[in-house]
Structures are given as C-alpha cells and as structure tokens.
Amino acid sequence: MGRRNILVTGGCGFIGKALSLGLVAGGHRVRVLDNLSVQVHGPNPDLAWLEAHAIDLIKGSVCDPTACDTAVAGMDCVVHLAAETGTGQSMYELRRCVDVNATGTATVLEACCKACVKKFVLSSSRAIFGEGLWNCAVCGPVHPGIRVLRRTTGVGWNPTCPRCGSPAESMLPTPEDTDPQPVSVYGMTKLAQEQLVTLVRNNTGMDVAILRFFNVFGPGQSLRNAYTGVLGVFVNRARAGRHIDVYEDGNILRDFVHIDDVVDATKKAIGLEGPVTCNIGSGKSVSIGDAAREIIALCRSDSEITLTGKTRAGDVRGLVADIAAARKALGWEPRVDFRAGLETFVRWALASEYEDHYDESLKELSSRGLYH
Ligand SMILES: NC(=O)c1ccc[n+]([C@@H]2O[C@H](COP(=O)([O-])OP(=O)(O)OC[C@H]3O[C@@H](n4cnc5c(N)ncnc54)[C@H](O)[C@@H]3O)[C@@H](O)[C@H]2O)c1
Ligand SMILES: [Zn+2]
16 A cells, blocks of 8 residues: 555544554554544643654544544545544433534545545444344344343343344354444444445445444553443552442453554555455453453452442443454454453553543443443
C-alpha cells in the first residue's frame, strides 16, 4: 500500500491512538478528528504524542458538519472510530448515544461523499449480534434473543432456545451472517452505522470495510472511563484493594482481543480493495470471573470478588467470534494470547494514573432500575 492521507475519527481514543501511531510508522500521513471527551480523557488530555508524530489534530465533534468537512478534505481514507462506547450508559443516555453514533456517522459520511473519499473503514461491534450463537440440546445451533432473567424464570443465567424454550447449553462461534439482534442502545447504533455505510457504498461505490471488534483490551485503554473496558475497571479495583463486583454468577463469557491484533486487522482492511465485513476477535472465550481472578493474582492484590447475582441492562450472557472471514479476507490472524496480553496490560496499568469511577457508574445504573 502506497503512502496515503488517512483521517482517524476518535483518533485520540484507545484504538485510535494505537492505530494512528501504527499508520505513521507505516509511512502514512495521519489526521485525527476528536472532541477529547472528558469521560475518556479527563480534563487535561495528553496531546504531546500527536505533535511528536506530526499528526494533525482537529478538535471537534463528528456531529459538526463543518469540522467533518475540514477533517476529510484531501483524505484518501477515513477510519471512523469516534463513538460513545458505554453499553450500560447507552440504556439511559439514549439520545447522546444515538446522536454521536448514528447522526455523527451520517455527518462523517456526508462529508466523505462530498469530498469523494475512496475508502471508509468502520469500527462496528460485537454488540450488533446481541447474544451470540448457542447450542440447544434439542434444536442444535440457535440465536437467542434478549434474555428473560433468572429472577422471573428460574431457569439459570444462560439464554433460552428461541425454538423450544429450553436453556441453551453451550456457546458456539458467531459468524458474520448471524441475524443482528442488538440488546442495547449502543448495539442498535452500531448496527445503524453499518446500515448507513452499506447504503452509501451501494449508492456511491465508496469502498467500505466493516470490522466488528469484540472486547478490545490492552495498554492505552482508558483507566478513568468506568462505563466500558471491564478489565481496566478490575485493575483499578484490585490495585486499591477494593472488592470487585462480578455480575450474575461469574460465568458471563467474552472474547477478548488484544489491541495489537486490532490495529493489525485495521491496517490490513485499509490496504484491502473491495467490500468486506469481518469479526475481529480472538475466537476464544474467557469468563469474567476467571478474568477477575487472574487480575487479582497479577496485581498481587487481596481484593475479594463479589458475585452479585445481578445483571446489567444491555449485557448479554456470552459470545465468541467466528474469525474465519477475517482470516480469509484480510489474511489476518490474532497473535496475542489472552493470558500473555493480560500480563502486559496489567503491568502497564499499574504504572499508569487511574481514577476509579466504578461506584458512581453503578449508582447511576441502579437508580434507573438498570442493574437488578
Ligand atoms: N474497545 C472495545 O472493546 C470496542 C469493541 C467494539 C467496538 N469498538 C468501537 O471502536 C471504536 C473506538 O473505541 P475505543 O475503545 O477506542 O473508544 P475510546 O472511548 O477510547 O475512544 C473514542 C474516541 O472518540 C472520541 N469521541 C467521542 N465522541 C466524539 C465526538 N462526538 N466527536 C469526535 N470524537 C469523539 C473520544 O474523545 C475518544 O478519543 C468505537 O467506535 C467503538 O464503538 C470498541
Ligand atoms: Zn431448542
């Protein structure tokens, strides 16, 4: 891939910063559009790295047409990462989430169409699926919808089979063609983003890559945003010796993919010609209870785990990526194993500043009846 002018929206965030630095190292010219959201960056964001790498910052919102027009001017490619990312928060700040994620994407796309940008890469999410694919002992592979919680059914935490109603048995890898059934406002907006870029692609021929990131983790993730990034929240609690809340019975399952693998996949998608939609996960699942235990051990902490027996609105029981499409279309392979990645992440986090806003975030959810 020759040298390109690439705009990264949300380029000061966790994935955006790692990607921007990776692109500069690859010889590309990078511009960033970011509003430096206080929830993510705090009141004094670190901007020195931008200047040090000759990265242009346009401080503005993806909801502002003028900022978007300025940002996309002269760009060969736009990687759209800017978003509100809190799943639980999206369940009560609906408008904020829809404004930034749906209207913001429409605004960026409109600017791209005007400026005839050729390539657009969207960071979508596992959240578009809702629950993943599960196996039912009677019916085989099924895709359960939103869970009716244990309190009311007495059937345990796993989702029930949409065909026969029995509890789903075990999780299966979720391929890209699984019907989207988002169970959070956040997931709904990520699906809206996909639909917007697909419509634009169909009508303009803009080359579009859609990457559905699973749970991304690693050095650089925000250690002050309690609304997203469960591993960061756990490290903050563990280093302070405070108890760690693990929801439900501890067996919520997630697919954690390392930031280095996400950057690698995104670079490959930028270089690819032709439309593509891929899951970007590790293809392996980890229970949240195990992740908490490992973090406590790595932090040499005496924090205790509380299995809360409660569920947060918008959360699913489990999903794991089928990554065959990414392997084939992008020639990509996840390289960082969860345990090795967790060790470097914890080491980085323990040497970084943090602010623990977990209790506030839980209070906000509880007061709205969204954690029960
Ligand atoms: N981190 C994950 O696990 C994960 C998983 C799936 C999908 N994603 C998607 O990847 C993208 C990046 O996520 P991240 O983890 O780097 O999040 P992040 O919160 O670290 O970064 C988002 C960046 O966007 C900026 N931003 C927020 N609102 C904005 C606005 N209105 N205008 C301009 N900039 C704005 C923030 O200041 C921040 O720098 C998001 O679209 C997210 O939905 C992330
Ligand atoms: Zn069944």
